[in-house]
Amino acid sequence: MIRAKIAGIGHYVPNNVVSNDDLSKHMETSDEWIQERTGIKERRFGTKHEESTTTMGYEASKVALERAGITAEEVDFIIFATLSPDYYFPGCGVLLQRALGITKTEIGALDVRNQCSGFVYALSVADQYIRSGMYKNILVVGAEMHSMGLEFTTRGRGVSVIFGDGAGAAVVQATEEDKGILVSELHSDGTNAEILSLLSPGSHGGVHHDDKEQFGFPDKSTLGGTFITDKMLENGHHFPYMDGKSVFKKAVVKFPEVIKSTLDKIGKTAEDIDLLIPHQANLRISQFIQKVLGLKDEQVFNNIHKYGNTTAASIPIALSEAWEEGKVKEGDTICLAAFGSGFTWGSVIIKW
Numbered sequence: 508m509i510r511a512k513i514a515g516i517g518h519y520v521p522n523n524v525v526s527n528d529d530l531s532k533h534m535e536t537s538d539e540w541i542q543e544r545t546g547i548k549e550r551r552f553g554t555k556h557e558e559s560t561t562t563m564g565y566e567a568s569k570v571a572l573e574r575a576g577i578t579a580e581e582v583d584f585i586i587f588a589t590l591s592p593d594y595y596f597p598g599c600g601v602l603l604q605r606a607l608g609i610t611k612t613e614i615g616a617l618d619v620r621n622q623c624s625g626f627v628y629a630l631s632v633a634d635q636y637i638r639s640g641m642y643k644n645i646l647v648v649g650a651e652m653h654s655m656g657l658e659f660t661t662r663g664r665g666v667s668v669i670f671g672d673g674a675g676a677a678v679v680q681a682t683e684e685d686k687g688i689l690v691s692e693l694h695s696d697g698t699n700a701e702i703l704s705l706l707s708p709g710s711h712g713g714v715h716h717d718d719k720e721q722f723g724f725p726d727k728s729t730l731g732g733t734f735i736t737d738k739m740l741e742n743g744h745h746f747p748y749m750d751g752k753s754v755f756k757k758a759v760v761k762f763p764e765v766i767k768s769t770l771d772k773i774g775k776t777a778e779d780i781d782l783l784i785p786h787q788a789n790l791r792i793s794q795f796i797q798k799v800l801g802l803k804d805e806q807v808f809n810n811i812h813k814y815g816n817t818t819a820a821s822i823p824i825a826l827s828e829a830w831e832e833g834k835v836k837e838g839d840t841i842c843l844a845a846f847g848s849g850f851t852w853g854s855v856i857i858k859w
């Protein structure tokens with residue numbers, strides 16, 4: 508039986524550390540508010556115009572490849588998850604392929620747009636390709652350079668204090684050993700899709716919550732021109748929007764639900780988890796999940812205090828750090844779980 512194992516995991520975070528006090532120089536916020544509501548003490552921001560989502564994904568990939576003991580030429584597919592791509596298009600997958608110098612083999616590259624659950628979705632897709640025998644080595648990357656697209660003002664403080672930059676990568680490899688991804692489960696509910704969104708630029712015209720008239724729509728008879736308007740820029744529609752409270756309420760229900768049902772599929776319970784790595788959205792959300800599932804402190808990994816919420820990168824960064832700290836060992840049952848914009852959520856259980 509062919510299974511997909513994580514043969515190498517790596518991460519990269521930029522050197523530039525930004526504290527809560529640093530942010531409070533730009534907006535009305537405080538270290539106390541941020542730590543109390545989110546658990547975040549600091550985050551990393553990439554160097555403007557030198558680093559990008561792809562360059563960070565590239566750094567993380569180099570580590571993952573080295574730890575897997577394979578070269579970039581041996582990768583036969585790339586899956587890249589991000590909400591902060593270098594370009595609107597093409598996606599980061601092909602940019603990473605170019606950076607890694609994988610040009611001769613013309614392998615496929617797929618971009619995943621599932622925000623916070625991007626890495627879990629990408630891993631599940633890689634698992635299916637491996638199990639079907641289509642590919643042997645898939646490079647799965649989650650990377651974000653949020654700092655280029657946040658509003659560092661009091662208007663944007665509800666969102667901008669939360670996010671940080673970074674990247675994680677995994678070499679997902681075919682194995683006939685009794686290990687690897689045991690099961691994954693994916694979900695979505697688009698009912699309130701705009702509750703956590705970035706609306707402009709977009710073909711919808713970027714307007715959802717507000718009266719269309721005030722956003723400078725040209726006459727309907729003209730061609731084009733509504734992808735992004737001056738009014739939308741003025742109103743900050745090119746920045747992420749989040750109704751934090753509503754997202755929080757849904758997250759604390761869906762996280763435990765999906766973890767329980769994924770475990771159930773393989774006849775396991777929360778007690779069997781050696782390490783849960785939840786998407787690092789908010790320390791209070793992780794603590795809530797821990798409590799509902801009855802997990803001990805040593806069964807849950809958190810690093811949000813150092814990096815903030817790095818969206819698609821948060822799980823692979825945490826997995827890589829946990830592995831480096833010796834908290835992910837041969838034979839362990841590892842549970843990855845994520846919830847975010849869409850809403851989309853899911854969980855993957857791995858026998859390491």
Ligand code: UT7
Binds near residue numbers: 664758
């Ligand atoms: O990763 C993807 C999924 N995302 C999430 O899971 C995020 C889920 N949501 C959250 O983590 C929390 O809702 C937040 C951390 C975003 C916000 O915490 P909250 O406890 O829900 O605060 P709130 O948005 O209800 O705001 C409470 C107060 C408001 O003031 P008033 O109306 O009570 O006077 C805000 O204006 O805090 C104010 N506030 C701030 N104050 C200082 C909002 N942001 C800030 C800030 N600094 N950065």
